[in-house]
Amino acid sequence: MPKKTSKRFNAALEMVEPGKSYTVAEAAELLGKFPKAKFDESVEIAFKMTIDPRKTDQMIRGTVRLPNGSGKEIKVLVFAKEGEAASAAKDAGAEFVGFEEYIEKVTSGWTGFDVAVATPEAMAEVRKLGRVLGPRGLMPNPKTGTVTDDTAKAVQEVKAGRVEYKLDKGANIQVLAGKLSFSTEQIAENANTIIDEIIKAKPSAAKGRYIENCVLSSTMSPGIPLDLRGVLKAA
Numbered sequence: 001m002p003k004k005t006s007k008r009f010n011a012a013l014e015m016v017e018p019g020k021s022y023t024v025a026e027a028a029e030l031l032g033k034f035p036k037a038k039f040d041e042s043v044e045i046a047f048k049m050t051i052d053p054r055k056t057d058q059m060i061r062g063t064v065r066l067p068n069g070s071g072k073e074i075k076v077l078v079f080a081k082e083g084e085a086a087s088a089a090k091d092a093g094a095e096f097v098g099f100e101e102y103i104e105k106v107t108s109g110w111t112g113f114d115v116a117v118a119t120p121e122a123m124a125e126v127r128k129l130g131r132v133l134g135p136r137g138l139m140p141n142p143k144t145g146t147v148t149d150d151t152a153k154a155v156q157e158v159k160a161g162r163v164e165y166k167l168d169k170g171a172n173i174q175v176l177a178g179k180l181s182f183s184t185e186q187i188a189e190n191a192n193t194i195i196d197e198i199i200k201a202k203p204s205a206a207k208g209r210y211i212e213n214c215v216l217s218s219t220m221s222p223g224i225p226l227d228l229r230g231v232l233k234a235a
Contacts, residue, residue, distance in 0.1 A: 006220070008035040013222045021227035024195070027216040028188040031180070034221050041180040041219035042072070045191050045226075047173040047198060048212040057205040060167040063144045064175070064197040068186040069161030071179030072114075076155050077102060079118040079126050079140070085151045089117070092155035099125075106132050113138070117146045117154045137166065165198065173198060180218050191216060195228065 005013075012034040022030065031043065051058040077096040078089035089097045096102060096113060099122060106129050116133060118126045118140040126133075126140060133139040140146040144164050148154050165175045175198075177190045195214070202210050211232065215223030 008037065009220065009222060011035050016222060016224055021225045022216075023227055024191050024216070025184070025188045027224040027226055028184045028191065030224055031187065031216060031218055031221065032184050034218070036180070037220045040071075041221070043177045043180055043182070043187055043190075043216070043218050045175050045177045045194050045214065045216050046223065047214045049167060049171045049173060050209050050212050051167065051171060051203065051206045053167050053169055053171050055205070058167075058203045060173065060198070060201050060203065061141070061143055061165070062197070062201055063157075063162050063164050064194055065157060066161040066163060066178065066190045067193055068178060068182060068190050070163050070176050071182060072176065074115055074158050075113045076158055077113040077116045078151050078155065079103070079116065079122040080151060081119070081122065085119050085149055088150075088152035089155055092152040093159055094151070094155045103129065111136055111138065115146065115158050116140050117148070117151055117158075119149055119151065120147060123147055137164070163194075165194070165201075177216070187216075195226075199232070 015030060015033065051060070053059060076094040078086070078094045079099055079102060080086040080089060080097060081099045086097050094117070103125050109132060111132065116138050123140065130139060145154055145157065163176045165173050167173055175194050177194060178187050198211070211228060214226045214228055216226055217223040
């Protein structure tokens with residue numbers, strides 16, 4: 001049975017011109033004209049890729065720092081034994097810092113944080129938490145800058161609006177691009193920054209067309225198709 005959509009969603013859908021692909025600036029402006037929900041919706045940009053997620057040489061994963069921040073309050077857990085790295089993480093604003101006590105909490109299923117950072121020393125034990133952290137995309141990874149001795153820098157970057165992107169099993173990439181309360185210009189700037197990063201991350205093994213399609217949306221809105229022909233040609 002098809003899922004029913006709300007009057008707000010249907011009203012927004014009617015504002016999207018069938019068959020049209022919008023520039024990022026046009027899409028950000030249209031997003032701001034949609035009927036609003038009662039909360040500050042997140043804005044997301046989603047890509048359908050042509051690369052094969054089953055091939056390791058075509059996997060994409062990394063981070064991008066949004067020029068206007070993500071608008072999301074990020075709670076950070078830092079796995080670090082007592083010492084300089086732990087103290088630096090606390091000073092940088094990490095909500096949770098520790099080692100054995102947090103290994104135990106996460107083992108029991110606790111995931112009351114948005115990003116996990118670990119020192120290389122701590123990773124010997126943190127790797128054992130894969131069953132809990134892996135499916136939720138919370139496992140620290142050197143490629144995303146979350147396995148490091150410079151815990152202060154990692155915490156500061158995450159808090160400042162660094163977001164992660166990763167190719168999923170369906171060859172999709174979804175990235176947080178801000179909040180609907182942001183200005184049209186801020187949303188467009190964040191979205192363009194993400195698009196540029198995804199283009200730069202193209203694997204050398206990927207041939208031909210790289211991005212099949214791309215849409216901008218908010219939590220409760222339909223997707224607005226983006227016209228990326230210009231930026232893809234320039235890449």
